[in-house]
Amino acid sequence: MELALAILKRLNLVPVPLLDGQMQVVKARAIMEANRAGVFHAIGTEGPGLTPKEIAEKVGFSEEGITILLKALAGTGYLKVKDGKYRNGRWVKHWILDPKHSLHHMLILQMYTYKRLEGLGENLKTGRPQMDFHQADVANPQASALQGTYTYGMREAARLIIPDLLKRVSIPAGSKRFLDIGGAHGEYSRSFTKRFGLQSTVMDLGGPISTATKIMEKEGNVENIELKVGNCLQDDLGTDWDVILLCNMVHLFDPQQNLELFKKCKAALRPGGTLLCVDQFVGISGQRDRIFAVVSLNFFNVGGKSYEASQMRELLTEAGLSRTEVKPLGLTTPASLIQAYA
Numbered sequence: 001m002e003l004a005l006a007i008l009k010r011l012n013l014v015p016v017p018l019l020d021g022q023m024q025v026v027k028a029r030a031i032m033e034a035n036r037a038g039v040f041h042a043i044g045t046e047g048p049g050l051t052p053k054e055i056a057e058k059v060g061f062s063e064e065g066i067t068i069l070l071k072a073l074a075g076t077g078y079l080k081v082k083d084g085k086y087r088n089g090r091w092v093k094h095w096i097l098d099p100k101h102s103l104h105h106m107l108i109l110q111m112y113t114y115k116r117l118e119g120l121g122e123n124l125k126t127g128r129p130q131m132d133f134h135q136a137d138v139a140n141p142q143a144s145a146l147q148g149t150y151t152y153g154m155r156e157a158a159r160l161i162i163p164d165l166l167k168r169v170s171i172p173a174g175s176k177r178f179l180d181i182g183g184a185h186g187e188y189s190r191s192f193t194k195r196f197g198l199q200s201t202v203m204d205l206g207g208p209i210s211t212a213t214k215i216m217e218k219e220g221n222v223e224n225i226e227l228k229v230g231n232c233l234q235d236d237l238g239t240d241w242d243v244i245l246l247c248n249m250v251h252l253f254d255p256q257q258n259l260e261l262f263k264k265c266k267a268a269l270r271p272g273g274t275l276l277c278v279d280q281f282v283g284i285s286g287q288r289d290r291i292f293a294v295v296s297l298n299f300f301n302v303g304g305k306s307y308e309a310s311q312m313r314e315l316l317t318e319a320g321l322s323r324t325e326v327k328p329l330g331l332t333t334p335a336s337l338i339q340a341y342a
């Protein structure tokens with residue numbers, strides 16, 4: 001089906017703008033609504049599947065509503081249907097229901113992203129974001145819910161990046177002190193402390209740090225991890241760090257802010273210490289460029305963009321860092337690591 005459609009698109013025999021502008025939007029909403037309402041969880045992974053009536057009762061939908069949603073999800077390959085019973089397909093089982101790989105919060109986060117992008121036109125016109133997404137007032141319950149979802153969602157994405165990052169990174173011998181700037185959920189700090197025997201400080205804004213505190217209280221394994229509220233653009237980063245991580249940070253900022261941040265990191269590292277900059281850089285492969293050309297619009301809506309790896313290397317060099325090296329990460333997540341030394 002997907003292959004047939006790809007061929008028809010290549011031959012220009014189907015109305016591609018209509019498929020992209022209408023079908024993709026409705027499809028995305030169907031998946032997000034099913035995830036939010038717990039349809040996939042209600043169906044579960046065992047047994048011959050459930051009828052629409054059984055699923056409707058579990059999630060509190062009308063039978064008519066659930067039937068139309070289930071048909072749409074079966075049509076897009078997320079569900080399988082046989083003898084009137086619906087089962088989850090393998091994408092759902094792996095990427096939503098399996099706790100190790102689940103993108104449940106990431107999909108909820110996309111519902112916020114969807115609303116935020118309603119302002120994209122104005123944002124493109126003015127060239128500026130309409131709001132400071134990261135400085136949301138966390139005393140406001142809606143903003144606080146968004147912050148929590150954001151941090152849990154980023155944590156799910158981190159689990160896609162971490163295995164490759166641990167393989168590709170070089171940690172200088174004797175390293176002890178690790179600063180995870182914008183480290184939010186603390187997942188990178190957990191893996192780095194465990195793998196390389198480091199002591200870590202996660203620095204982030206108040207909202208993510210309060211979510212990280214809840215995660216750490218619940219899940220333990222927090223030896224050697226300190227959580228600290230701080231604004232990396234305004235506050236002191238300390239000194240004598242062996243390793244500093246900026247993961248998914250530079251796409252939030254403009255080039256001048258990134259240059260200032262790199263200078264602060266250089267000053268905060270011990271001589272020979274290393275800066276790890278992980279992001280969705282362009283200029284590494286055609287496939288990555290095509291993905292990030294689209295994703296960049298989302299980043300632009302909050303004040304940044306997907307940067308050329310070469311531009312970031314130039315800024316790192318200007319900030320006084322040396323031996324910059326680009327290391328693409330794996331296929332599951334097309335991010336790349338740029339590693340540099342103080």
Ligand SMILES: C[S@@+](CC[C@H](N)C(=O)[O-])C[C@H]1O[C@@H](n2cnc3c(N)ncnc32)[C@H](O)[C@@H]1O
Nearest residue numbers: 134154182183184204205208231232233247248
């Ligand atoms: C895209 S998330 C990345 C989180 C984490 N590093 C990861 O890759 O999963 C960006 C993080 O940067 C934090 N952040 C944004 N601006 C910041 C600032 N000025 N100082 C510190 N943290 C900031 C956000 O709160 C958020 O947790």
